[in-house]
Amino acid sequence: MQIIHSGDEVRQLVWSMRGRGKTVGVVPTMGALHDGHVSLVRKSVELCDHTIVTIFVNPTQFAAGEDLEKYPRTFDADCQAVKAAGAVCVFSPSITEMYPDGCSTFVDPPAVALPLEGISRPEHFRGVTTIVAKLFNLIPATHAVFGSKDYQQLKVVEAMVSDLNFGIQIVAGGIIREPDGLAMSSRNRYLSPADRASALSLSAALRGAKELARGGETDIAKLEAAMQKSLAGVDKLEYATIVDANTLQPMQTLRSPAQALIAARVGTTRLIDNERIL
Template structure:
């Protein structure tokens, strides 16, 4: 895989990279299109990374429709697919992990303490195997995007991280591989994440600057969910809390509907 990339770069072609865990949907495919539009060739990886799942999470039932994924990737005209297995990515005796940057500590870092260590480690490994000119990540996992941006900056990785817009269904639900777990009734409850963010945006547009008031409104809207992990307004770069909207901010929500954990966000 590394040789394939370097051969193309020696021919003055730029390499775009889209890392995925499979179970592809339109959000992933939009990343492939952006990579193809921005770069000469596009590589997609499909690997369900075990180190970013906690013991009580859904690693064993995470969807793995590989043949369908490969067909979707081919339909988009990607140039190569990297399909490692666990033994390739984590060989016997593996013990080197990447400590995530400070932006990993709040929010998901509180709810899923080991998660970002797994994310930074696998992304670092993928960027060693696929020395791409640019790698494409969706904004739906906003904190993940910020973690990877800071890691790449801090460790001088020569790959541009490209942030791509959230893709939503017609009803507003952010596309996610986990949406397939939802029943019709649960999907209606899941739409409260989109509504909560819309309520926050409307309050800011009307002049509200007190973040506690905005967070309270989001929490009220999320009450139909089975549990709420967080509904916060944070500074857009550090993801630290802010009392008053004076700088660029992002509203972030995470909640469970049934056994399915969903996240969403909106720049304010």
Template sequence: MLITDIKSMKEISEKLRKEGKSIGFVPTMGYLHEGHISLMECSKKENDITVVSIFVNPTQFGKNEDLDKYPRDLERDLKICKEVGVNYVFYPSVEQMYPAGYSTYVIMESLVDRLCGAFRPGHFKGVLTVVNKLFNIVKPDRAYFGKKDYQQYVVIKKMVKDLNMDIQIIGCPLIREKDGLALSSRNKYLSKEERESALSLSKALFKAKQLFEKGETDVSKLKEEMEKIMRSYPHVKEIQYIEIVNPENLEPKEKAEKGDIILVAAFVGSTRLIDNIQL
């Protein structure tokens, strides 16, 4: 069922909770792919009711980012949700979520100044604000986030803990295409040649993991090897970061250990892609 206004969604959630039903929630920006489907399926297994939100959130896009051209296809998304067996799709308008005079935001003082946050100022302020609002509207017991956006997953877990929210945050595995490319709605932007170069991210990550498993723990050497692989592809225009971090607090490491996360962000052509792997 498609719900387009906040009041109706809140009323449905209240009714479900009174009936003792558990609510699983998958927040998305739409243009759904197998990664999103894996989150929905996980929610369906663990909850009585699954709600998916589709909302391209303007406050998490910076100037000159791709808000206007971000792919949208509601009809296709609704078909996917129906096939998976989602109970409710929440599809609010920007005017509802941010009415005239809106001025309240969620700001975190740690974790957001590094990695993607260093290159996208204000991004996590927008993410945390919209997720907080969606949590207040949908009132889920559990919320599902893909670990492809690993920093986002950690940051949201921190917000929920800091603000004493009674919501369990479930991180689900990153999903890849057969050739290794991490699934992303932004992959649609890539030309055939650029898509070939986009594989450099996963190839660099797999190589670093392989070297680590053979005994290499020097982070600078692992990063150097990754950079060499990525720069060998013609359409990799800018490598924003390659970092090996603690999985809990995202602090950069000098010596890699089992469980650490390698994260990478780069522009392939004009498309910004991110990827990661756990050691």
């Protein structure tokens, strides 16, 4: 497996693959990989002839006071994991490679970025769309695999690719959970034992809403109230809501497709989770 740090070098590699008629998948990550990330790599390996994993902790998607400096970095272990999963290359650029001096162009995110995370973290998605656009320009892949745990990010990337005519197919991977239901996240390692027990309320709240919906409850206010009650033990609830799964716009009466999404702080750790409930 190759490890490449140069944008020009990785672009040349991908065009050589494409020139031989091969399909190429890219899996963008910020490293600190867990089994959820590995599942995305495996999905790409199954789908494409060659898979490239990017590892880059993108500073422009972190606001002041967020965890950029302490975000976990486990590069050697990450490389071993993606190699075992079948990737042929890791692209791990420096900050100056991606944002050279004088770089002042950013990609404004689409409308689907405005609610939820767009309110809680208003600078976040501009950083996401910018770095993803730059990666897609450097890695002209046929497919890109994104996880569904960052559900709004997935919808933002899908909209950007459509709006800006990127010639790449976005593939969604599923949410991988721990045996007790906690969605896998690089930030789970920040949780104390007590915090981790409290964090289980996120997946429990989603399951509860899904069960109520399957039982015939269609009043969004009642469904959201039930979720919020389940989350009473978290340190700070940012949102627990049910929205249109495509537009992320609110609804008053449950209709398909509906997505339940949660963002909460448990201890000092910010966690997100989601579930299709109808």
